[in-house]
Amino acid sequence: MHMLGPRPHHTFQKMAEKYGPLMSLRIGQKLFIVASSGEAAKEFFKFHDANFSSRPFKRAFQVLMPNDIAFVEGNSPLRRHLRKIFQLELTSAKRIQETEHVRSGEMSKMIKAIPENSAITIRHYIEVMVTNVLSLMVFKKQYLAVAGKEVSSTTEEIKEIDAFKRILSDIAVNISKNNIGDVVPALRRLDPQGLESQYREVKERMDSFSSKIIAEHQERRHPGARLHSLEHEKDLIDIFLDQVEEEKKHEVTLENVQSILWNAIAAGLAPIVAASEWALAETLRNPHILEKAQAELDDVVGKSRRVQESDIPKLKYTQAIVKEAFRLHPAPMPPPHESMEPCKVFGYDIPAKTGLLCNFYAIQRDPAVWHKPLDFDPSRFLEGSPTASISVSGLRHFDLIPFGSGRRSCPAIEMGQLMVNLITANLLHAFDWSVPDRRQLEDDTEDVDHTASRAVAVTAIVKRRLPSDVYT
Numbered sequence: 001m002h003m004l005g006p007r008p009h010h011t012f013q014k015m016a017e018k019y020g021p022l023m024s025l026r027i028g029q030k031l032f033i034v035a036s037s038g039e040a041a042k043e044f045f046k047f048h049d050a051n052f053s054s055r056p057f058k059r060a061f062q063v064l065m066p067n068d069i070a071f072v073e074g075n076s077p078l079r080r081h082l083r084k085i086f087q088l089e090l091t092s093a094k095r096i097q098e099t100e101h102v103r104s105g106e107m108s109k110m111i112k113a114i115p116e117n118s119a120i121t122i123r124h125y126i127e128v129m130v131t132n133v134l135s136l137m138v139f140k141k142q143y144l145a146v147a148g149k150e151v152s153s154t155t156e157e158i159k160e161i162d163a164f165k166r167i168l169s170d171i172a173v174n175i176s177k178n179n180i181g182d183v184v185p186a187l188r189r190l191d192p193q194g195l196e197s198q199y200r201e202v203k204e205r206m207d208s209f210s211s212k213i214i215a216e217h218q219e220r221r222h223p224g225a226r227l228h229s230l231e232h233e234k235d236l237i238d239i240f241l242d243q244v245e246e247e248k249k250h251e252v253t254l255e256n257v258q259s260i261l262w263n264a265i266a267a268g269l270a271p272i273v274a275a276s277e278w279a280l281a282e283t284l285r286n287p288h289i290l291e292k293a294q295a296e297l298d299d300v301v302g303k304s305r306r307v308q309e310s311d312i313p314k315l316k317y318t319q320a321i322v323k324e325a326f327r328l329h330p331a332p333m334p335p336p337h338e339s340m341e342p343c344k345v346f347g348y349d350i351p352a353k354t355g356l357l358c359n360f361y362a363i364q365r366d367p368a369v370w371h372k373p374l375d376f377d378p379s380r381f382l383e384g385s386p387t388a389s390i391s392v393s394g395l396r397h398f399d400l401i402p403f404g405s406g407r408r409s410c411p412a413i414e415m416g417q418l419m420v421n422l423i424t425a426n427l428l429h430a431f432d433w434s435v436p437d438r439r440q441l442e443d444d445t446e447d448v449d450h451t452a453s454r455a456v457a458v459t460a461i462v463k464r465r466l467p468s469d470v471y472t
Ligand code: HEM
Pocket: 069, 070, 071, 083, 090, 134, 263, 264, 265, 267, 268, 269, 271, 272, 275, 331, 334, 335, 336, 402, 403, 404, 405, 407, 408, 409, 410, 411, 412, 413, 415, 416, 417, 420
């Protein structure tokens, strides 16, 4: 495992240059296939998708989110049912419209909170904004402070906010640790790294937090409750509690609801923050791109208000910037898939329970598909370019799949794209940017987290470019 280095997507990319786009290797005792081209990805996600729609055993997921929709092994009817509801409720066109006020409210707070004329780390503001949007959509609570002001002042609530922040960071830390027992089954019981007790400690805190949220929802849902939830005000937890109460066929349990709560926040937060920061950093690094983006924003939105969601479809250049950030800086390798049955791919026999690693990083930098693949060039997605029509949907094109493709692809693709576009457009439109140390923009080093976020956070000084009432 250690031979793959801290950024296995780099190692696999180099190996693929030598051994080709389909490689097999053993990690511990487990056989994995690594796919490193659009053609190989298509083979798995289009022609063998059902078979590869399971995930390999990972002890951290088994303990932390045992009944979830994202990381659980197999592809049972219950998981498919839960995923369908999740997708519909978080990202259907109707729900996106109904929840617009949440994103708009938090965006407005973020824009107001960013101070002029002092060096700021923009990532912190984006993180607060996205966490609040997700927690409001999932369980109708806003947890994080805006610009250093806590959202609540009672000791009880401050403790709850701290607990929430700690859990989120501990989930991320534990999930990214390599557990030797995942690939050497004989070592599972021995737990030589002592990870089991760490997982269990985090899980206890997760359960205590989510049980409280669920109990509050159950109380509010009681027909006689003073704050009885109206149908249109239901959040994701309400929707899943409806399933627990009404839907006998699939036997949705409270444990499912608990895991899904963490699923939605943990799976959504990091990739949105990482992609938004990359999009901003690349734009600031290239003044001609910044100039074009601001010219389009001024033209479409004007200079008397900030960007709204309804503006996004008209902002073709901002969309191209975001797409290019997804291409060049994706979450490099999604959690592995696993085959359920033996199969034949490209003439090779692949046994059941083979892990599939798909190297998005290598695919989206493939020089056979992308002209000057290392350049950040949004114009490759504009009319007239041969790659203009390539979309990130994962439905027709397999050379650009930052949200994955097929049965295990991201169920929140619309929400993810919308949020990154909205954040990028608002930040570029509302502020002029100066970066005192431009070397930090040139530094492309990726963090070793699963989203390959920027190792060097962008620190900038902003100046407001819209009328003062936009910021009050
Ligand atoms: C920029 C934003 C996002 C990106 C780039 C992204 C990317 C991905 C990727 C690459 C996968 C794995 C695909 C695979 O295994 O083949 C995934 C899965 C998933 N994502 Fe996202 N995601 C984003 C936002 C979100 C949001 C906002 C949520 C929820 C609120 C979310 C929830 C999930 C879940 C639950 C899964 C697991 C699906 C399954 O296993 O069936 N994601 N995402």
